């Protein structure tokens with residue numbers, strides 16, 4: 001098993017945002033989590049990536065129990081994520097934003113920075129090389145030196161992907177990667193996700209754009225009021241009566 005959750009649960013006071021969810025993420029595939037607003041999708045991501053401690057249950061990654069690990073340790077193990085509202089420095093360039101990602105894999109510290117040691121210089125070079133590699137991979141080469149604040153929405157999304165990829169992840173969690181972009185741009189981002197999978201990265205995404213998900217995902221889990229109500233291929237999900245009911249008549253997944 002690559003990454004599994006067992007009875008994963010999160011309560012906020014009296015509200016059960018994620019309720020005893022068993023899920024298995026398939027390696028080398030595009031896994032998707034869908035569900036109506038407030039279903040618990042982002043909370044589920046936050047539990048896996050260590051941003052919230054679960055109230056109960058477990059997260060196991062490649063046989064290691066990562067349930068209560070701090071998020072930086074989880075990231076070191078090869079789990080990266082993007083956020084719904086992109087978490088970028090608007091007044092810095094694409095390169096400067098992305099360079100930060102690979103610092104996770106380096107060892108130099110404040111003393112190295114003060115004394116400008118050989119190790120620091122070497123690692124700075126490695127971070128720059130990694131940043132250039134992922135900038136090229138995500139199709140951002142022509143905007144490398146531009147301020148993030150001046151980019152289109154799609155370019156910002158690609159920058160967030162690039163930042164996550166610079167951490168050298170095995171699995172990448174994308175929270176609504178195509179929110180706020182037009183259909184052509186959505187298509188471009190879907191292509192980029194397929195390219196990531198071809199490169200060997202496992203993708204797990206939350207998305208509201210059903211047409212995109214139905215075409216793109218290998219496997220889908222549906223959450224509703226914090227509970228898993230279905231899991232399967234796009235075809236199975238499309239024809240699942242419980243899912244259709246949860247989406248109020250089913251027009252949303254047609």
Ligand SMILES: Nc1ncnc2c1ncn2[C@@H]1O[C@H](COP(=O)(O)OP(=O)(O)OP(=O)(O)O)[C@@H](O)[C@H]1O
Nearest residue numbers: 012015016017035036037038039040041042043044
């Ligand atoms: N930090 C928090 N404190 C209290 N309640 C929270 C917190 N985060 C989320 N919730 C609640 O948990 C429930 C699930 O929220 P969550 O954001 O995970 O849903 P979602 O499926 O991602 O929704 P959306 O599709 O609208 O982004 C909601 O009722 C939300 O109000």
